[in-house]
Amino acid sequence: MNKQRILIGIAVLAVAIQFIRPAKNQSEGVSANDITKHYEVPADVQKALKVSCYDCHSNNTTYPWYSNIQPVGWWLNHHVEEGKDELNFSEFASYPKKKAAHKLEEVAEAVTDHWMPLDSYTWIHKDAILSDQDSKAIATWAKALQDSLAK
Known part of the structure; x- marks a missing residue:
């Protein structure tokens, strides 16, 4: 009887958490601060970048079907928020030039070292x-843009 109550409690909790959903990371259109609106980005x-980053x-995150299942959705949301805190191409033009140059250096390193x-x-x-x-195209572009920001 005690095990049955525990299982019922777990099932109720599993259903209840499905109604607690994080906000989706999706915006309308391209941000005014998007990197493509301020810097040349080869096609x-x-x-x-769009497919891999x-x-x-x-x-603008494209969410897989399983993002609607909690707690997976919470984990994905946390992961996206961490990624955006580290680098956000949609807000790139709002970065001070020194920060932008450093982020581009990290982009080149990240794709070159495959992490x-x-x-x-x-x-x-x-x-x-x-x-x-x-990887080479992204690194070359990032380094060139980094150099242009340093001028």
Whole structure:
């Protein structure tokens, strides 16, 4: 009887948490501070950034179906918030030049050393795995933009 009450309690809790959902990271259109509105981003780099980076590093996340299941949705929301705190391409133009240059240095390092995108992301999002060509294009673009901001 005691085990049955515990199981019922767990089931009720599991259903109840489904109604506590984090706000979605989705905005209308492109932000006025979006990197593409202020700096030249080659088409191949922009495509790679959108596929491999923007879910966690912009104001527009494309959510998978399982993000509607709690506590997975909470975990994803936390992950996206951490990503945006670290770098947000949608708000990039609002960064002071020194910070922007440093972020670009980190972008180049992250793709060159292959620690971004995260393995936990690419396990499910196979299309987000950067080819060597994509990594090189992003790193080259980031370094060039970094240099231009230093002037």
